[in-house]
Amino acid sequence: MTLSYAHGTGDTALLGDTIGANLARTAATWPDREALVDVPAGRRWTYAEFAADVGRLACALLASGVAKGDRVGVWAVNRAEWVLVQYATARVGAVMVNVNPAYRTHEVEYVLRQAGVSLLFASIEHKGSDYRAMVDEVRPSVPELRRTVYFGDPSWEEFAALGAEVPTEELNSREAELSCDDPINIQYTSGTTGFPKGATLSHHNILNNGYFVGELVAYTEQDRICVPVPFYHCFGMVMGNLAATSHGACIVIPAPSFEPRATLEAVQRERCTSLYGVPTMFIAELNLPGFAEYDLSTLRTGIMAGSPCPVEVMKRVVAEMHMAEVSICYGMTETSPVSLQTRVDDDLEHRTGTVGRVLPHLEVKVTDPATGITLPRGEAGELCTRGYSVMLGYWEEPEKTAEAIDTGRWMHTGDLAVMREDGYVEIVGRIKDMIIRGGENIYPREIEEFLYAHPKIRDVQVVGVPHERYGEEVLACVIPLDAADPLTLDELRAFCRDRLAHYKIPSRLQLLDAFPMTVSGKVRKIELRRTHGS
Template identity: 85%
Template sequence: MTDDRPAAEPSYAHGTGGTALLGDTIGANLDRAVAAWPDREALVDVPSGRRWTYAEFAADVDRLARALLASDVAKGDRVGIWAVNCAEWVLVQYATARIGAIMVNINPAYRTHEVAYVLKQAGISLLFASLRHKGSDYRAMVEQVRPACPDLREAVYIDDPSWTAFAARGTADRAEELRLRAAELSCDDPINIQYTSGTTGFPKGATLSHHNILNNGYFVGELIAYSEQDRVCVPVPFYHCFGMVMGNLAATSHGACLVVPAASFDPAATLAAVERERCTSLYGVPTMFIAELNLPGFAGYDLSTLRTGIMAGSPCPVEVMKRVVAEMHMAEVAICYGMTETSPVSLQTRTDDDLEHRTGTVGRVLPHLEVKIVDPATGVTRPRGTAGELCTRGYSVMLGYWAEPEKSAEAIDAGRWMHTGDLAVMREDGYVEIVGRIKDMIIRGGENVYPREIEEFLYGHPKIRDVQVVGVPHERYGEEVLACVIPLDAADPLTLQELRAFCADRLAHYKIPSRLSVLDAFPMTVSGKVRKIELRERYGAAAPGEA
């Protein structure tokens, strides 16, 4: 007897669209924006009160680019930026692109041994840095590691006379030299190195081209209908793709205005900037939106100009999304999914998607990209509706890890598919659900447990503000389920008994957390992702029960 049922569609999707890829360099694309909208605002740095029109912004970018030329920065030289969010960060981004230097993003949270590693591994010859941030004296740290970094010729500090002196080198008589340099550049040249968060060993430097990041920023902006009328509030770090690509490049490629609310995330400063600058778009990871929604006096902010924005970094709880749409007026907010190695966005929800698609999925494939879901062991494409590893291919895939061809080959296969390490399911309609990291999946007594499912369920508990679920070692079952909870009211914390009672008869027994840890905050990366590995390490050896 034959089975006449149709075979399930494979978990593969190709993004089509009527808008062509951009063939520009970043500098040429900025020139287009300046020609179209010279008098529109391009950048507002709220803490300092400074603002630039597109014409003024391009003039300052060119001045800094000429200063780089005067400092003998050649095409392909690596220029580091170790700074918090500020206008100078943005100027460095576009000025290095103007001359074909490779800007290397350095995490503001790095300590001396991490900075030394990046300076040496990338061969950074010129470094721009903040003076200090959150107790870190960047100048002292640079001087400490400088003897071990022979390529580093010069360090320039923002808000310091060294910045003013450096910019003064960009005299007008180098304008022709700048024009000739720009004419030598290809959109496929490497332009940016971003170090991915290393969970074991040192981080790897994802190397990205003009073509990678300009197009990714452009299409992210296209899908939320950016125009020169938009004003984009970016409280996420520029150090990460979320800020510098989805924020800066999405804005300038559409003639929109970039608004910097603070040096680092501050919920009150963010909402105040949205109100004062009449922002139409707001970015953040879910924990940022949660902090804003729970801010005392939240209801007093006028957020009526908002229409859209981007939430990314981790899954959005349903209740948070409902409040973002209803109370922050962000009816067209998008969920984005990606990774540094893919510039970063591969999947995005659309402005007219319903609540379920915005919270249950991370959207569908972007134009001009491909995604598929494969069996992690065999590489064979899985049928739709079944879990496997998410892979992506197209213009967004990095050139490789800087000076590490073997690690590049481990991440990008012979077909140029980038293997994300994420477990995902593609629905029949092409939307993708992320069910966890391959390394984060909990295997309890032979049962596969996906933390996202339990987290989403626990968000419904009236005492829980935020929750992360991880697996920790267990002598009998191999792993057990630990819920790390931030309570809604610190004076009335949740107990393990209450948590388990809430789950009883509603979750399968092996999914119910057997341990609980009540925290004030989660350990986070600078890009706003929860460091689950730290939670596992911190509580892995704790006694059973409440950690």
């Protein structure tokens, strides 16, 4: 019997750098290669220019009185200034607090207070959200917030100009005080109940994770990475930005927030070699009118994460988007984020049926949620991970940290997983998403994967909803391929009959135009249950 435990080995050592030191090395090696392109703003930086602007902004942070360990918030959609702040805060040892752009006053007030943010960088507005008005509203309740700087506003230019007051030697002196184990980033996880928790991450956590994600898709200084996923999330700022800068690759920003047309235009115009997204983003791109007219021939790889990729979607991504080396990643904010990843030469089945195998220098295991005992391979249990990527803890919440990270330093993910004999891992659902119907355990992912093959279904999510007799019943929430020819429940059940066990067949169907999503592109199943479960 082989246990569900795997340890990632490799010939490449972990990086012992701070983020600032790593950027300096990259800029010295490839000063003339492009580092950053902000497509909607029409701006671009070589590595020499990018490092210089990061240095000037770091000096401005020093001039404004930012001390090592001070919390600096960023509440903004994607743009070049976001990236500059990310690296500048790292150079002075400030803790950057990522604030979800979808947050409103109630949530942003909590985050600013809980993290003790003293300086906030923010968008002015985006898609009807007036960030300046919201900051003004919460400011009286956030006494530690002493300054707000808005991107695209004179306040940004005024702040950046402060850098001229501080000599480079002062910045070098500050950097000499920094350790790669210092906390450098707080990312608030989207809690399903109560307020979100602030996962606290170090240079060592996120720099190494970005670096090894990039290693596994074979990034070099020749790569150009299109990043339509949000920077506020690990997917954007770690797997995108840090994977790029640790390899001398270029970060391409296609739009402030995800737009399928802008993404494809950026790939075509900037000759991108890699494209990121959650499966719903790729589905939107593939279904865009005129999709076939875009020249995507420069693409070779990319990363899909956030939720499982349907087989048919993966086939099209490989065949029609030229992403033969696309990689699936699995992780969570608390693990910086990636712990499992498919390799560039994995076959279609491994890329769609699993989330890959463990990264170098990390450990994973599948345990019995009740006893904590490691299960044999092939049995479903809770996925746990351990290693350099595990967060320092939740910001100022030791009790919640202890609930997530056990005494052996294993991070408990809350995900139900099966480790195959070859070490690849299947995610079969969230422990809390598992449907229990009349004593039978049902994993929504299995039903979703099956239903994707129905010719009338564009996208589908399966959730459990209350049932008087069985405890729960199966609800299929479907976005139809053609709104003029909608799917019926009878058609759905006929499609499943004799092909799924009777208790897995949906007893309810809800047709939708779109799914409720988080800003990072994940479907909010809890909202589907709440809205359509009665």
